[in-house]
Amino acid sequence: MASISFRNVSKRFGDVLALDDVSLDIRDNAFFCLFGPPLSGKSTILKLILGLEQPDAGEILIDGRPVTLVPPAKRNVAMVFQNLALFPHMTALQNVRFPLVERRMDPKQIEARVGDAAAKLHIGHILHKPPAQLSGGERQRVAIARALVRDPVAYLMDDPISALDARLREETRVELRRIQQEMGKTLVYVTHDQEEAMSVADGMAVFENGRVRQTGTPEELYRHPNSTYVAGMLGAPAMNVVPMALARQMQVEGGPQRAETLGVRPENLRVAPGAAARITEVEPLGGFTTLALELQGTPLRATLRGQPKFTAGEMVGLTVDPGRAHFFDAGGAALAAQ
Numbered sequence: 196m197a198s199i200s201f202r203n204v205s206k207r208f209g210d211v212l213a214l215d216d217v218s219l220d221i222r223d224n225a226f227f228c229l230f231g232p233p234l235s236g237k238s239t240i241l242k243l244i245l246g247l248e249q250p251d252a253g254e255i256l257i258d259g260r261p262v263t264l265v266p267p268a269k270r271n272v273a274m275v276f277q278n279l280a281l282f283p284h285m286t287a288l289q290n291v292r293f294p295l296v297e298r299r300m301d302p303k304q305i306e307a308r309v310g311d312a313a314a315k316l317h318i319g320h321i322l323h324k325p326p327a328q329l330s331g332g333e334r335q336r337v338a339i340a341r342a343l344v345r346d347p348v349a350y351l352m353d354d355p356i357s358a359l360d361a362r363l364r365e366e367t368r369v370e371l372r373r374i375q376q377e378m379g380k381t382l383v384y385v386t387h388d389q390e391e392a393m394s395v396a397d398g399m400a401v402f403e404n405g406r407v408r409q410t411g412t413p414e415e416l417y418r419h420p421n422s423t424y425v426a427g428m429l430g431a432p433a434m435n436v437v438p439m440a441l442a443r444q445m446q447v448e449g450g451p452q453r454a455e456t457l458g459v460r461p462e463n464l465r466v467a468p469g470a471a472a473r474i475t476e477v478e479p480l481g482g483f484t485t486l487a488l489e490l491q492g493t494p495l496r497a498t499l500r501g502q503p504k505f506t507a508g509e510m511v512g513l514t515v516d517p518g519r520a521h522f523f524d525a526g527g528a529a530l531a532a533q
């Protein structure tokens with residue numbers, strides 16, 4: 196059981212402000228994703244939770260208690276290292292047992308805990324093998340089991356599946372979600388893959404340059420991004436963000452007074468009869484089709500269901516699904532629609 200909170204935490208490495216006044220609340224038992232581009236401060240959050248680094252300012256709380264003065268070993272938080280961190284000369288079983296043997300735990304208790312972890316992770320049948328004889332996904336599960344036997348209050352993972360190929364990544368993330376729910380433990384998970392974050396997280400924080408730009412559920416952030424930055428980070432193809440001057444061309448009337456740009460997700464852009472925009476590219480992707488369009492020189496993307504019959508060069512009209520227009524001010528901050 197562990198909730199984890201950051202209160203106005205800053206961390207500097209030399210000239211680099213790795214974290215800038217970060218506040219975060221990760222609730223107990225959450226699958227919480229730290230999401231952002233490289234060097235935005237995600238791994239620094241993990242190091243601070245583990246206690247490998249100390250904040251320069253602010254406070255970190257685990258289950259409501261400040262941990263600044265608590266040494267790493269006493270925090271009982273487990274980092275699940277990537278599969279490379281398994282000992283190659285040991286079998287999977289010896290690897291999983293290792294943290295408990297090191298603590299001189301009673302052998303009977305060790306067997307019970309290892310048996311429990313192996314059952315949860317479905318690795319009983321591969322425990323006799325060394326890591327070299329396991330697939331990437333199996334190694335991953337063994338690495339998780341090794342963390343699991345310690346019975347920590349929370350797990351941390353730093354981009355654990357980025358090295359796997361696309362299909363295995365998809366399988367593994369579904370599995371991680373299942374394991375996390377079964378374990379009933381808080382999992383803090385770093386990723387720079389928006390699809391991964393959206394599919395597994397029940398809470399997430401979007402980072403930019405050491406700052407948290409927004410936190411919430413993936414759905415909240417997708418539907419109500421607070422800025423063009425967050426809007427652009429979630430969703431592929433990315434949200435169309437165009438000058439307000441083009442809003443009328445898409446039948447969007449009004450908008451808040453200070454609005455400088457209009458944002459429309461590709462799936463909320465409707466293609467209608469008309470001659471406002473030119474289709475520049477048609478990309479049929481099976482279940483849906485992506486259109487690249489040009490509206491008065493501005494490129495746009497639309498995602499349509501199925502395989503509608505459009506061809507490059509065709510002129511079309513554009514409308515926006517009612518209630519699905521986003522408006523942003525000159526600084527890129529979201530404005531409430533009027």
Ligand SMILES: Nc1ncnc2c1ncn2[C@@H]1O[C@H](COP(=O)(O)OP(=O)(O)OP(=O)(O)O)[C@@H](O)[C@H]1O
Nearest residue numbers: 208211213231232233234235236237238239240387
């Ligand atoms: N030990 C360190 N010494 C010096 N600079 C560091 C150290 N650790 C992190 N930094 C710097 O702090 C900033 C944030 O790094 P961090 O590793 O937290 O980013 P990240 O979002 O996890 O990036 P990535 O996705 O590439 O892992 C970067 O500019 C990085 O170079």
